[in-house]
Amino acid sequence: EVQLVESGGGLVQPGGSLRLSCAASGFTFSSYWMSWVRQAPGKGLEWVANIKQDGSEKYYVDSVKGRFTISRDNAKNSLYLQMNSLRAEDTAVYYCARDLVGDSSGYYSGYFDYWGQGTLVTVSS
């Protein structure tokens, strides 16, 4: 059974940092692009960042470029999101999500077929 379990969320002051983790199981983690998607309270979904199977390519939404860093450890089946210089508008539930297609050659579908349960990040003083 595919499982994605996020952790690391919490309350942080503006300007602070937080590191989110996503533990993956039930599939060959190293074969999939992985993404972080967030949802502000009562709002819609926003793609945040994604990373290629081998970690060689990383992409970010403009609003987090230079502040957030996505990474992965295929040996530990884990995905990470380092968030620095946090702002109130970063307050959201953060989901890790798996690409629909697993392909070690680097292919992606751009769709998300499995999601974690989410971890809440609250940026407030």
Add this chain to the structure above:
Amino acid sequence: EIVLTQSPATLSLSPGERATLSCRASQSVSSYLAWYQQKPGQAPRLLIYDASNRATGIPARFSGSGSGTDFTLTISSLEPEDFAVYYCQQRSNWPQGTFGGGTKVEIK
């Protein structure tokens, strides 16, 4: 940036009725569009990808159509568990994927 506009914002229907949800893109996304369902307190669930392909395990009452800039998600006969929020998502300019604002399907 490709903007996805979903309509209506809220759809009030009764179980057994047909639901028709719309998603319009600000520029062509070819057939690179997906639909997700989200219930309160839950993560989104992939329903449809590439405009018309049902994801694994999705009931046949869910169908998607469209290409270019105009897309439709149809639920042929609403079941009680279908009342939720639905989002469209495009991957035409991947790795920048964007979502629409959502349509809430509520019980009338």
